[in-house]
Amino acid sequence: MARAAAPQIAQPAELALALCFHDAIYDPQAKDNERRSANWAQAVMQAAGAAPDALQRVDALVMATCHFQPAQAPLPADSAWMLDIDLSILGAPGARFAQYQAQIQAEYAWVPAADYALRRQSVLRGFLQRPAIYQTATMRARLEAQARQNLEQALALAIA
Incomplete structure (x- = not known):
């Protein structure tokens, strides 16, 4: 890259x-x-x-x-x-992205769980609502699809 x-x-x-x-x-x-x-x-x-x-x-x-x-x-x-x-972490392989999600949750352990869940869902949805997560053609080609898959899976787990 x-x-x-x-x-x-x-x-x-x-x-x-x-x-x-x-x-x-x-x-x-x-x-x-x-x-x-x-x-x-x-x-x-x-x-x-x-x-x-x-x-x-x-x-x-x-x-x-x-x-x-x-x-x-x-x-x-x-x-x-x-x-x-x-933002490259958003397009990491699924297992690494799951680790990242757990790390973020640990960083924000001081936030009440319900508040954290709502705020995190809002952040993840914000990235998904963008026409493109990545600004450069190179990163869009390499990471966009995986990032969207990771974000959608994280949202599905958060809502379940």
Whole structure:
């Protein structure tokens, strides 16, 4: 996959940094993990003497992982790859996706079970309602069908 993506990525080093820093600060009870992770990336990059435009691009890449809403217009290639890599777990083989689901549930054990079930179903449905889960043709071809199968199965189990 890395070779297929390489020609499409404008700033590979910045994408790599953003991937390293996204979720570097992660507290399931916090609502500002991406912002705090992006701020940390900014501080490290500034200390290393990175250019201001590089700081802005890495910040935007990390913040893109908030997944506030599906993109309405085509994203810049690096942002599309960032989102697709972040969501690649959705298209993992079924057994790995089931592990991921259990890991997410464990992270949110502090949420009452009924509330967790409703919120998780809403998140899963949100991904399924997108015309495409993945932004890049490469990731759509590789993972879209499996992701949809995983999400549908997770919803069926949650409702049963």
